[in-house]
Amino acid sequence: MIGAHYDTLAKPRGFVGANNGAAGTAVVIEAARALQVLPVGSDRREVRFVLFDGEEPAEELPEEVADFYKEGLRGSRAYASAHPDRTAAMILLDYVGNRGLFLPREATSDRRLWTRLLGAADTVGASEFFSAKAGVGITDDHTPFLRSGVPSVDLIDWSYPGHSLTDRLDELSRRSLDGVGEAIVQLADELRAE
Numbered sequence: 001m002i003g004a005h006y007d008t009l010a011k012p013r014g015f016v017g018a019n020n021g022a023a024g025t026a027v028v029i030e031a032a033r034a035l036q037v038l039p040v041g042s043d044r045r046e047v048r049f050v051l052f053d054g055e056e057p058a059e060e061l062p063e064e065v066a067d068f069y070k071e072g073l074r075g076s077r078a079y080a081s082a083h084p085d086r087t088a089a090m091i092l093l094d095y096v097g098n099r100g101l102f103l104p105r106e107a108t109s110d111r112r113l114w115t116r117l118l119g120a121a122d123t124v125g126a127s128e129f130f131s132a133k134a135g136v137g138i139t140d141d142h143t144p145f146l147r148s149g150v151p152s153v154d155l156i157d158w159s160y161p162g163h164s165l166t167d168r169l170d171e172l173s174r175r176s177l178d179g180v181g182e183a184i185v186q187l188a189d190e191l192r193a194e
Contacts, residue, residue: 001047001048001049001050001087001089001090001091001145002028002031002032002047002048002049002050002091002093002184002188003028003049003050003051003052003076003090003091003092003093003141004021004024004025004027004028004051004052004092004093004094004141005021005024005025005051005052005053005054005055005056005075005076005094005141006021006022006025006051006052006053007021007052007053007054007055007056007075008020008021008056016165016167016168017167018097018167018168018169018171018172019095019096019097019098019160019162019167019171019172020094020095020160020162020163020167022097023093023095023096023097023098023172023177024092024093024094024095024096024097024155025051026097026177027093027096027097027177027180027181027184028049028050028051028093029049030181031049031181031184031185031188032049034181034185035047035185035188035189038189043193044192044193045088045191045192045193045194046192047188047191047192048087050079052073052075052076052079052141053074053075054072054073054074054075054078055072055073055074055075055076055140055141056072057071057072058071059071061163062163063163068139069139069143072139073139073140073141073143073144075141076141076142076143076144076145077144079144080144080145080147080148080150081144084148087145087150088150088151088191089110089113089150089151089152089191090142090145090150090151090152090153091113091117091152091153091155091184091187091188092140092141092142092152092153092154092155092156093155093180093184094140094141094154094155094156095155095156095157095158095160095162096155096156096157096176096177096180097172097173097176097177097180098157098160098171098172098173098176099171099172099173099176100173101129101157101173101176101179101180102129102131102157102159103129103130103131103155103156103157103180104131104133104134104135105131105132105133105134105135105153106134106135106136106137106138106140106142106153106154106155106156106158107134107135107136107137107138108137108138108142108143108146108154109142109152109153109154110146110151110152110153112151113151113152113153114132114153115132116187116190116191117130117153117183117184117187118130118132120183120184120186120187120190121179121183121186123186124179124182124183124185124186125179125182126178126179126180126182126183128179129176129179129180129183130183135158136158138154138156138158140154140156141154142154155180
């Protein structure tokens with residue numbers, strides 16, 4: 001599964017959502033288009049593309065709620081609950097389009113799947129955006145899948161100020177979006193052939 005959240009805050013407080021929402025959503029859609037034209041055989045595994053709503057809490061910023069897992073992630077929790085045992089791996093795209101993109105392994109992300117992603121990024125010439133080093137651990141739309149035993153990774157440049165007026169289109173980079181997209185398509189194509 002390749003997924004992202006498309007929602008912004010229910011009560012915007014100067015939050016635009018160019019990277020925190022729109023960038024990941026755009027990469028998911030373009031990955032679906034790219035994989036659509038690659039050869040498909042009956043022996044290939046299905047790739048699902050899922051855009052979640054309800055990642056942001058209904059009333060506050062994620063950093064202001066006591067239990068973000070319970071107050072946010074409503075779409076991903078519902079999907080993981082409704083489709084048990086239907087997902088072999090989950091790739092989440094969150095803050096993936098900013099200039100100066102740097103994606104360390106989010107600390108709760110599956111190490112083996114992250115290593116596979118690094119290999120895919122190297123294959124397509126996009127390794128400059130990814131790091132083998134671990135960053136901070138966060139609760140995000142991949143968490144419900146991790147909790148249900150699905151290997152999952154979260155692509156997020158946590159240094160990006162996602163809940164602010166600075167999250168505008170002029171802060172995004174086509175190179176970042178392209179590099180992440182190509183790496184994700186390569187990884188998905190490899191995984192569906194297994």
